[in-house]
Amino acid sequence: MILKRFIVLCIVLTLVVTIVSFWGCERVDPTGPQSSENSAPVLRQQYVLESCDQWANYCSGNYCVYNNLWGENAGPQCIYATSTTNWYVTSTQSGSGVKTYPNSSREMGDENVTIGSLTSCTSTMNTSGPGNGDYCTAWDIWAPEEVMIWINKYGNVSPWGSYVETASIGGTTWDVYKNGYPGFVAQSNRNSMTVNIKAILDYCVSKGWLSSSGVIEKIQGGFEISSTDGQERTFTMNSYSVSYSTGGGTTTTTSGGGGGSNSIVVRARGTNGSEHINLTVGGSQIGSWTLSTSMSNYTISTNNTGDINVCFDNDGSDRDVQVDYIEVNGQRRQAEDQSYNTGVWQDGSCGGEYSEWLHCNGCIDFGDVSGGGGTTTTTAASTSTTTTSGGGGSNSIIVRAHGTNGSEHINLTVGGSQIGSWTLSTSMSNYTVSTNNTGDINVCFDNDGSDRDVQVDYIEVNGQRRQAEDQSYNTGVWQDGSCGGEYSEWLHCNGCIDFGDVSGGGGTTTTTAASTSTTTTSATTTTTSGGGGETCSPVDASISAPFTQNGAGEYCWTATSCNYINSWNLSSLTINGENFTNKWASSSNLPAKINGNWYIHYEGNYNWSHFELR
Numbered sequence: 312m313i314l315k316r317f318i319v320l321c322i323v324l325t326l327v328v329t330i331v332s333f334w335g336c337e338r339v340d341p342t343g344p345q346s347s348e349n350s351a352p353v354l355r356q357q358y359v360l361e362s363c364d365q366w367a368n369y370c371s372g373n374y375c376v377y378n379n380l381w382g383e384n385a386g387p388q389c390i391y392a393t394s395t396t397n398w399y400v401t402s403t404q405s406g407s408g409v410k411t412y413p414n415s416s417r418e419m420g421d422e423n424v425t426i427g428s429l430t431s432c433t434s435t436m437n438t439s440g441p442g443n444g445d446y447c448t449a450w451d452i453w454a455p456e457e458v459m460i461w462i463n464k465y466g467n468v469s470p471w472g473s474y475v476e477t478a479s480i481g482g483t484t485w486d487v488y489k490n491g492y493p494g495f496v497a498q499s500n501r502n503s504m505t506v507n508i509k510a511i512l513d514y515c516v517s518k519g520w521l522s523s524s525g526v527i528e529k530i531q532g533g534f535e536i537s538s539t540d541g542q543e544r545t546f547t548m549n550s551y552s553v554s555y556s557t558g559g560g561t562t563t564t565t566s567g568g569g570g571g572s573n574s575i576v577v578r579a580r581g582t583n584g585s586e587h588i589n590l591t592v593g594g595s596q597i598g599s600w601t602l603s604t605s606m607s608n609y610t611i612s613t614n615n616t617g618d619i620n621v622c623f624d625n626d627g628s629d630r631d632v633q634v635d636y637i638e639v640n641g642q643r644r645q646a647e648d649q650s651y652n653t654g655v656w657q658d659g660s661c662g663g664e665y666s667e668w669l670h671c672n673g674c675i676d677f678g679d680v681s682g683g684g685g686t687t688t689t690t691a692a693s694t695s696t697t698t699t700s701g702g703g704g705s706n707s708i709i710v711r712a713h714g715t716n717g718s719e720h721i722n723l724t725v726g727g728s729q730i731g732s733w734t735l736s737t738s739m740s741n742y743t744v745s746t747n748n749t750g751d752i753n754v755c756f757d758n759d760g761s762d763r764d765v766q767v768d769y770i771e772v773n774g775q776r777r778q779a780e781d782q783s784y785n786t787g788v789w790q791d792g793s794c795g796g797e798y799s800e801w802l803h804c805n806g807c808i809d810f811g812d813v814s815g816g817g818g819t820t821t822t823t824a825a826s827t828s829t830t831t832t833s834a835t836t837t838t839t840s841g842g843g844g845e846t847c848s849p850v851d852a853s854i855s856a857p858f859t860q861n862g863a864g865e866y867c868w869t870a871t872s873c874n875y876i877n878s879w880n881l882s883s884l885t886i887n888g889e890n891f892t893n894k895w896a897s898s899s900n901l902p903a904k905i906n907g908n909w910y911i912h913y914e915g916n917y918n919w920s921h922f923e924l925r
Contacts, residue, residue, distance in 0.1 A: 360391070360398070375416045379414060388404075404536055404537065410538075416530070416532075430603065432556075433508060434506055435506075441465075449534070452508065456780070524739065575611050581632055587600070587625045588634075590619070616679070617679060617680065618678065646666070649665070706747065714766075719758065720735070724751075755808075756807075784797065844910075845888025850869055858923065869908040878922040
């Protein structure tokens with residue numbers, strides 16, 4: 312009996328020791344990264360995204376993380392993210408050309424932040440990567456055109472484009488490159504850095520490469536990976552952040568949340584950049600902003616009712632406020648149409664009527680939220696219309712432009728004959744002409760001065776839009792130390808932008824609808840006889856390089872030549888029926904033409920959807 316008890320006791324003790332040893336030892340997650348020379352760092356194993364899918368992504372708040380295997384012939388890549396700003400990828404790539412761009416992205420497309428409205432913008436990235444292969448650590452900024460910033464490069468990689476200059480920008484010395492987009496390369500490699508994004512964007516604006524009115528859609532940071540020498544390598548984002556401020560331009564929700572039942576937009580600017588305004592509805596202050604010197608939108612949503620007043624409250628010797636208009640639930644009320652203005656300087660004192668200006672502390676009364684009092688208009692933009700050549704003409708041309716001073720003068724020629732002439736305001740406005748003339752269309756600036764410049768947004772010819780920045784002939788932009796260049800909205804000198812022939816020859820035509828309203832016709836695909844691929848219809852335009860399309864919509868284009876195509880954030884892109892969604896491809900890899908054309912079918916769901924033909 313004693314022997315039996317002793318044996319049982321031994322068995323029990325053995326089991327207890329085994330259990331304690333099992334739970335007391337560190338447990339290794341078999342799915343986590345294992346130790347090796349190139350192993351992934353051990354991050355927290357509770358992943359919000361763990362995927363080897365080509366387009367795997369995860370968003371939280373206004374940040375997203377993307378796996379993003381967008382390049383041609385990309386090899387396998389898996390992403391393991393503990394958050395949108397803390398992740399690593401294991402990637403196996405070979406050959407040349409960018410294959411993947413795993414990244415963290417600060418999404419800004421819904422915030423309506425323009426370059427000109429920024430008072431500060433910085434981004435900080437902390438990374439680690441292998442000491443071999445071909446890759447770079449880079450920011451990719453969409454404003455809305457692309458700007459790239461490289462802080463780390465290994466192996467056989469270099470920016471796309473030609474060297475422009477070496478410049479000190481935002482406290483860092485950069486080698487600057489430019490071709491299709493600006494590229495900035497730090498002169499020494501680093502894994503961690505804070506970059507002054509505003510300084511980079513302002514530099515691009517000063518060169519005429521970007522517009523100060525350009526809306527920033529996203530600021531991404533990550534790794535452009537071309538090759539890992541066929542070996543699995545690990546690339547890690549330890550942390551990523553973007554911080555920016557504008558001239559007080561914010562979106563505010565008041566009175567019970569839920570956005571409020573009344574949406575109010577105030578469009579205003581200051582002459583100094585330190586002016587302060589507040590917005591009252593029914594006697595209660597519901598918004599307060601410090602203005603920038605650029606005309607900007609300040610938006611608020613409220614359930615308040617009653618009179619709407621925009622008030623200037625920090626007048627000084629060099630401070631004045633210009634209020635362009637307000638919009639109440641989509642209805643525009645121009646400041647110059649309002650009879651109550653206690654802040655305008657008129658007849659030797661403060662107070663008057665029918666003016667955009669607040670020179671003194673005071674208010675413009677825009678009437679009741681419901682529309683009582685004040686004056687409401689629904690004009691989408693300032694417009695000037697001219698008719699030439701009798702009977703209205705068969706060709707309608709719209710020029711959208713503004714001046715920096717307000718005294719700039721432009722003229723419009725078609726086929727060498729002047730058919731329109733206008734003095735610009737400082738607000739972006741439409742100038743319309745109707746003509747029977749044919750031939751090349753030129754928009755020309757003819758009264759340059761030290762404080763005068765012209766920005767041409769686009770022209771529309773019989774409803775088809777041609778962006779100024781897509782045109783290769785511009786004799787008025789200041790580029791590379793002299794007047795004359797290409798692909799810019801700006802005319803800094805007396806000179807012209809050539810938009811090509813009225814019929815569409817030359818220049819670059821897009822069919823994007825105006826920013827205030829978008830209407831698209833769905834394209835359909837048609838299989839050609841004989842198995843020669845698929846076309847799309849109706850054809851919106853015949854496009855030629857360089858051509859860029861950004862934004863949501865569905866289009867069908869034809870093209871006859873290019874060096875390459877590229878796209879991202881599209882739901883679908885087919886060329887003659889073959890899938891090229893979110894891929895880069897050279898012309899040699901495109902399908903055979905159908906009747907001498909490539910039929911390009913574009914489908915985008917986002918403001919940051921993008922396609923380019925070069």
